[in-house]
Amino acid sequence: MDFDLDWLLGTDYSQPLNFLLISSILFIGIFLRYIILAWVYHELVYKKLGDSMPYRRLHQQVRIPQVKKEIEYSFYGAIIFAISGSVMLICWQTGLTQLYTSLSLWDWIWVPMSFFIALFIHETYYYWLHRWMHRPKVLRYFHHIHHNSLYTSSFTSFSFHPIEAFLQAIFLPVLVLFLPMHFSVLLALLITMSVTAVINHAGVEVYSKSTLQSPLARWMVGATHHDMHHLKYRCNYGLYFTFWDVWMKTEDVGFEKRFLTHTTKEKNLT
Incomplete structure (x- = not known):
């Protein structure tokens, strides 16, 4: 069975005009x-769920000025990700590449396996990159x-300095040079990256208190975890996951208490 993408192969995108065209389409x-x-997430989840479950x-x-600045940096980041x-x-x-x-x-075995392998590699890359970006000089230079x-x-999810956007954008192009990956896995990864980034930055906890008792879900990063x-x-x-924080003892000791505070009873906003 084939995942028909022959239409993408019909143009030489290394030619300057074609490169500009495909980059523009990807940027949009x-x-x-x-x-x-x-x-959509802000309107339907933060505002609507927030009204019913404060x-x-x-x-x-x-405030609006913050959102405008986030959209501005996200615009620059979209250019870098498109390129x-x-x-x-x-x-x-x-x-x-190893894309096929x-x-x-x-x-039937490798597609889901490669998806989770890619997530683990990305988690590892990002965790250690993130810790490096919190070195004082690096933080002041661009991660701030x-x-x-x-x-x-939710608009914070894509708001990065262009250097940080570049460091994030190069991950998938480098990964597919080495890891055999079906095109559907690549698309699933892109969707996962987008959705989890919005969930984790949206300022509203959507996971229930039972998450902490789940052998799998307890390892997922959520809004409370990243908000801290x-x-x-x-x-x-x-x-995506908390296991590197747990292994390296960088998870905040008050995380579970704050998570339960925002999932078990009504509480004044802090």
Whole structure:
């Protein structure tokens, strides 16, 4: 069975005009995806659920000037991610990547396995990159842009200094050079990155208190976990999962208490 992407191979995207065209198309898709997802999540989850379950909100709604600045930096980031995507496409066309489109019987096992392997590698890369970005000189130089959003919103999810955006954008193009990956896994990873980033920055906890008792869900980063990182800086560095924070003892000791506070009873916003 084939995942038909032959239409993507019909153009040489290494040619300057074609590169500009595909980068522009990717930029529009990436930036619109960010705007729509962030706005919809803010309106339907933060505001609507917050009205019916106020104890799940982690803080009050952020101010418009902050959101405008977040959208501005997200605009720059979308350009960088689009260029990165175009480079990955060219590498795929020239046979440099391990991306493939045909499905075999083995892929019933490898497709989900490669998805979780990629998540683990990305988690590891990001955790240690994130800790490096919190070195004082690095933090002052560019990572502070993301931390200017002390109280986060769904629009914070994509707001990075261009250098940080570049360091994040290069991950997938480099990964597919080495890890065999079906194209559907690549798309699933992109969706996962977008959705989890919005959930973790939106300022409203959507996971229930039972999450802490789940053998799997307890390892997932949520809004409370990442919100504490923005408030305290020196803790909770994880991207998707908390296991590196637990292993390296960088998870805030008050995380579980604060999580339960926002999932078990009504509480004044802090």
